[in-house]
Amino acid sequence: MRAKLERDFDRFKRELPRDFPAHVRGSYRIDLTARYLGELVPHPIGKGSGQLSLNPGQLEDDAAAGLAFAVLKTVIAEDEAGTQTMAAWAIHETKMKVERRPAGAGRAGWTVSWKGRGWDRPFAEYLALVRAGRDLTRAGRLLVVPSVKYHLPRLAEPFREGEYRYTTAQLADAWREPPLLVEKDFSPTLAGDARADDRAQSLRWLEEVPRQIRAASPIPVRVAVKLMNARFDDRFQVEMMEACKGADALVVFNRLFDAEQGVAFGGWDLSDRNLRVLDSYRPPPPSSAPYRPLTGTGNICSGRMILDYARRGCESVQLHTFFQLPLSEYAATHGSRAQRALHALVFHPRDGLLAGMLELEARGALERQSGELRFLDLGAHAHRAG
Ligand SMILES: Cc1cc2nc3c(=O)[nH]c(=O)nc-3n(C[C@H](O)[C@H](O)[C@H](O)COP(=O)(O)O)c2cc1C
DSSP states (O other): OHHHHHHHHHHTTTOOOTTHHHHHHHHHOEEOOEEETTEEESSSEEEOSSTTSSSHHHHHHHHHHTOSEEEEEEEEOOOTTOOOTTGGGOOOOOOOEEEEEEOGGGOEEEEEEOOOOSOOSOHHHHHHHHHHHHHHHHTTSOEEEEEEEOOOOOTTSOOOHHHHHHHHHHHHHHHOSSOEEEEEEOOHHHHTSGGGSOHHHHHHHHHHHHHHHHHHOSSOEEEEEEOOOOSSOHHHHHHHHHHOTTOSEEEEOOOEEETTTTEEEOSHHHHHHHHHHHHHOOOOOTTTSOOOOEEEESSOOSHHHHHHHHTTTEEEEEESGGGSSOGGGSSOOSSOHHHHHHHHHHHOTTTSHHHHHHHHHHTTSSOOBTTBEEGGGGGGGTTOOO
C-alpha cells in the first residue's frame, strides 16, 4: 500500500485522475464519501466561503479540479428597498497577503491577512453567481452553497424580518428546486465587534437565526451555522454549539480575531483552539435533540489535519488558506491550486488522508466494512459520553 501510495503521489504530480475518489476506491478499497449539510459528496474536501468563490470562473475551476463543494462568498442580507442593517460588513477591500504566522512550540502556520468583510457588489450580481452555482450543482459537477450574513439585533430589538424574507426568497428563487442550502456566517470581525461582547445576545442570535431563516424561506431550507470563535473561553464556545438547536449543521469554527491588529487570522492557534473545543463537546443524546452534523474549518493544510477534525465528528471540511499558498509549497507541478492542494491532502505518502486512514487501520482504530475503509466511519466514536 505504502509503495503504491508513493507511486501515485509521484505520478499524480502532473495531473490528478479525473475521478480520483473512484481511483481511491478501486485501488485502495477506501471509500471517501463524505457529507455536507445533509448532501452526500464524493470526498470531504470543499472550499470555505471567501475571496476564492466570488465569480463563476472560480467555481468552474473548482469543479474541474474535483473539489467536493464550494461555499460562496458571504452576502450581506437586504430588504426589498435595499436596506442592509449589517452594511458595515459590505465594504470593499481587495488586497490579501498570504504570510507565515508563528504559533506555540515553534510551529509556523499560514494565514491570510485581509481587512475586507462581505460581498461588496450589488445583490443582483450575487444572485447570478448563485444561478451559476445551481447549474454546476444540478450537473453533478460541484455542490455550491450560498452564504449570508443576516441582521443580528441587540437584545431588546426585534429581528428585521424584511431582510430575512427578501434575501432568502431571492436566493430560493435563484435556486428554484428545494431544498435551498444556506450557510449563515458568524464572522471573526463580528466576534471582534462590540455587539458580540454580550454573551446572552450571541446565544439569542444562535437560537433564533435558524428559525428566522426557515420562517423566511418560501421553500424547504437547510441551514448550516458557521460559528465564530468568540473572544470568550472554550466553555462558551461549546455553549454556542448547544444554542444552535435549529441548525441542520454547524461549521466549526471561523477564524480568530486579533484585536490589536484588527484582523482575522488562522494557523496553528486556530486549529489548536478548534480541536480542543471539539474534544470537550458532548452533544445531547439523539433521542432528545435532532442530529446536528459538523463540518470542520481552520488550518487544514494536510490530510492528517482532516483526520483530526473527522475523528472529532466532522463529516467534511472547508479550506481557504491552503488554496492560496505560493506554488512552491505544493509538491504537484501542474494544475490549479485547488488541484495541487487535493493532490497533497489525499495522496501525500506520510501526511495525506489515505496514509492516515491506512495507519489508523494498522493501529486497529478503523475497521473495514465489507472490505472497505470508510471516511464517514471516522467520526463514529466521536463525542461519546464520558
Ligand atoms: C481572505 C478570507 C476571506 C474570508 N471570507 C469569509 C466570508 O466571507 N465568509 C465566511 O464564512 N468565511 C470567510 N472566511 C473564512 C474561511 O472560509 C475559512 O473558514 C477560514 O479561513 C478557516 O480556514 P483556513 O484556515 O483553511 O483558511 C474567509 C477567510 C479568508 C482567509
